[in-house]
Amino acid sequence: MRAFTQLQGLAATIPGKNIDTDQIIPARFLKRSRTDPDYAKYLFHDLRFNESNLADPAFVLNQPAFSRTNILIADENFGCGSSREAAVYALEAFGIRAVIAPSFGDIFFNNCLKNGLLPIRLQQSEIDILSRPDPEAGNARIRPHQPISMFVDLHTCTIQQIQSSKPLSFSIDPFWQECLIKGLDEIDLTLSYQASIDVFEAKHLSTAPWLTHSHT
Template sequence: MTPFTRLSGIAAPLPVANVDTDQIVPKQFLKTIERTGLAGALFYDWRFDEAGQPMPGFVLDTPPYDKAVVLVAGDNFGCGSSREHAPWALLDFGIRCVVSTSFADIFYNNCINNGLLPITLGEADVAALLADAAQGLVFTIDLQNRTISCGGVVRTFEIEPAIRDKLLAGLDMIGETLARAEDIAAIEGKLERAMPWQPHIKREVVC
């Protein structure tokens, strides 16, 4: 997983509340288990007509937002089903951070486990950032210091220290497990010595 440390770039405004995961990536794109190739599926029903032809006007297809690395969204972003394809599609498009007043819990955790930073701020701050994004201003997000800088204003956001450390190190759940390989081996060795009559299965942790 790519570490998230500091990010600077254009932010796209999407002032829509209750955007669910079926809107982020519709169900017909869930056949793949690959994390790449989903950029075209992102917000598909808002970007393409029934014949698959582009519909003009959607923010992520409008310069400079077609190069956005941050999405500033309305309340309750990522509600609906638990599909992990939603953060995959955002990341494949180039979005590394989503800012909202609130996120659905499962979507939030899926973002963390894929290296996408979800930032929760109050209504006034999100409204101000939506206005900044509408002007095409550059956002700078510093995860180490928990700040968003834009238009000369620096805002601080809250995030659990353990989550921040995971993102800074680029560790998903598998990475966290591999980081404890020595501890796991020690426990397995202790069990083998304590219960030699048990048919323990040797497992190798490949780093």
């Protein structure tokens, strides 16, 4: 999978609690190949397009200022619902590399990690700080269609607005942190330690040679 170390980009806010995977990518698109050049269009398709397949100019990701969005700010329980990995594929096809939310659907959260997309859990109060036009002052939240630049550092597990001097910390399982930084899935990461595994096994068997003997 694609490695994730640091990310600087544009964040878009997707309002609404409990946005499920069927809203992220409708079921009728699940059999489409990931090589389909239109795969990015399937992201939030029924929210972004009308029955005539015309783009809704009011939807944030349809606006020119957000054409290069690579960070999403979402609400509670984002990615709930069915366990369709295609929801992550659609986000990646659009260019999304990180999603920030107070909580996620469990299966969706794990699918993100397995595909190189960083899910960041923050308290709502922290998201409010990130979402302010000026994070250093004031208490007005960002308007849903107002772009904002952010920087994510997976090495230090911090995120901040570009113009802010106060990064916020987030947590991630150290195993998945290493997988993402190295761009390796679970099997690849394990195999990357093959030399160390071989040394351990050789040492272990030298002290317990009977383990290699068959018994009848």
